[in-house]
Amino acid sequence: MTARPDDLATALPLHGGPDLRPDTVVVAGGRPAPEHDAPVGPSIVLTSTYRGAGEITAADRAYGRFGNPTWEDLEDVLARLEGARLPGLLYASGLAAVASVLALVPAGGRLVLPRHSYQGSLALAADLEARGLLRVATVDVTDTDAVVAALDGADLLWLESPTNPMLEVADLPALLAAARERGVRTCVDNTFATPLAQRPLELGADVVVHSVTKYLAGHSDVVLGAAVTSDPGLRERLHGHRSLHGAVPGPFEAWLALRGVRTLAVRVERSAATAGELARRLQDHPAVREVRYPGLPGDPGHARAAAQMANFGSVLAIVLDGDAAGAEAVVDALRLWTPATSLGGVESLVERRRRHHEERHSVPETLLRLSVGIENVEDLWADLDRALSGADR
Ligand SMILES: Cc1ncc(COP(=O)(O)O)c(C=O)c1O
Numbered sequence: 001m002t003a004r005p006d007d008l009a010t011a012l013p014l015h016g017g018p019d020l021r022p023d024t025v026v027v028a029g030g031r032p033a034p035e036h037d038a039p040v041g042p043s044i045v046l047t048s049t050y051r052g053a054g055e056i057t058a059a060d061r062a063y064g065r066f067g068n069p070t071w072e073d074l075e076d077v078l079a080r081l082e083g084a085r086l087p088g089l090l091y092a093s094g095l096a097a098v099a100s101v102l103a104l105v106p107a108g109g110r111l112v113l114p115r116h117s118y119q120g121s122l123a124l125a126a127d128l129e130a131r132g133l134l135r136v137a138t139v140d141v142t143d144t145d146a147v148v149a150a151l152d153g154a155d156l157l158w159l160e161s162p163t164n165p166m167l168e169v170a171d172l173p174a175l176l177a178a179a180r181e182r183g184v185r186t187c188v189d190n191t192f193a194t195p196l197a198q199r200p201l202e203l204g205a206d207v208v209v210h211s212v213t214k215y216l217a218g219h220s221d222v223v224l225g226a227a228v229t230s231d232p233g234l235r236e237r238l239h240g241h242r243s244l245h246g247a248v249p250g251p252f253e254a255w256l257a258l259r260g261v262r263t264l265a266v267r268v269e270r271s272a273a274t275a276g277e278l279a280r281r282l283q284d285h286p287a288v289r290e291v292r293y294p295g296l297p298g299d300p301g302h303a304r305a306a307a308q309m310a311n312f313g314s315v316l317a318i319v320l321d322g323d324a325a326g327a328e329a330v331v332d333a334l335r336l337w338t339p340a341t342s343l344g345g346v347e348s349l350v351e352r353r354r355r356h357h358e359e360r361h362s363v364p365e366t367l368l369r370l371s372v373g374i375e376n377v378e379d380l381w382a383d384l385d386r387a388l389s390g391a392d393r
Pocket residue numbers: 093094095096098118120160164189191192210211212213223224225342
């Protein structure tokens with residue numbers, strides 16, 4: 001077993017050829033070479049080090065913190081899904097990938113990020129700012145002019161679209177082009193959309209990050225992250241940061257996530273369709289003040305999402321009438337939906353986001369984030385309708 005070449009064009013062959021569509025890549029990618037009696041699926045390679053002598057080059061794995069064949073199976077698949085020319089990089093968590101990208105900002109540099117980004121990314125940026133390592137400008141990502149104005153003197157534009165948990169949609173092509181013109185580096189957190197719905201590198205982003213924990217792994221049983229880029233210099237810096245800071249995944253987690261990726265296309269197709277149907281029904285529910293879902297024609301992000309996404313995703317948010325206690329009572333009354341943080345698994349989850357003290361105060365107290373799974377839509381609706389109507393209370 002030799003270390004894999006860094007350029008995907010010369011990497012291990014993908015069964016069926018290089019031009020496979022994404023919903024085939026999730027199945028065919030990251031498999032052993034097709035030799036007689038070879039296992040059909042990838043193995044879990046458990047090793048902390050690799051045989052070798054002489055000078056270590058970039059092509060060598062050398063040590064378990066630098067690379068692992070089981071990571072590489074998934075790193076190749078993620079790169080192909082995102083349309084990258086180089087293998088992705090796995091991390092111990094999504095936030096570890098975020099941290100690695102934020103470390104690209106030079107000391108004292110300026111970071112622009114949406115005010116409703118994932119609260120962990122916001123908290124990390126605030127921590128770096130408090131320690132004097134960078135300066136942060138938060139923006140309303142739906143206001144393209146305001147974001148562009150904030151790019152003056154910026155080093156990194158962080159984008160999330162749709163945002164967590166407000167489901168705001170950024171004009172990705174316009175913002176990525178504006179940043180490029182100004183020499184500002186860009187990173188898109190593509191966790192909510194998945195690469196099947198949106199490919200930010202093709203829209204001009206420098207780096208894409210994922211909480212692999214969510215849709216990619218898909219079963220709420222693994223914590224993992226990834227960064228993907230086509231820029232060799234950036235990849236080298238990210239790889240260096242990962243090796244030095246040590247936020248590397250276990251091979252078992254990588255294997256489990258690749259096993260989850262196999263069904264990504266069918267899971268996302270089903271859950272996005274269900275999310276759309278639930279969003280339409282929730283709009284007419286008397287207990288619901290507002291539904292936020294880019295798939296609804298009346299949603300402020302609808303036109304943008306329709307232009308840049310292949311589906312509208314499987315997360316929606318509802319704002320209820322009443323107060324926080326009333327919203328918690330609705331969560332409590334649900335039987336099929338699981339009350340839990342996180343998203344992107346096969347099981348539907350629900351959460352009042354302001355239960356997190358760190359969540360932005362501009363997120364309404366009664367906003368429930370719904371991560372739609374792959375259960376039957378009528379069962380999901382019946383449970384929601386009953387809980388919202390207070391039938392059990
Ligand atoms: C959009 C987004 N990005 C990043 C993260 C962080 O990922 P992880 O929990 O895998 O560290 C999350 C987690 O919820 C997320 O929702």
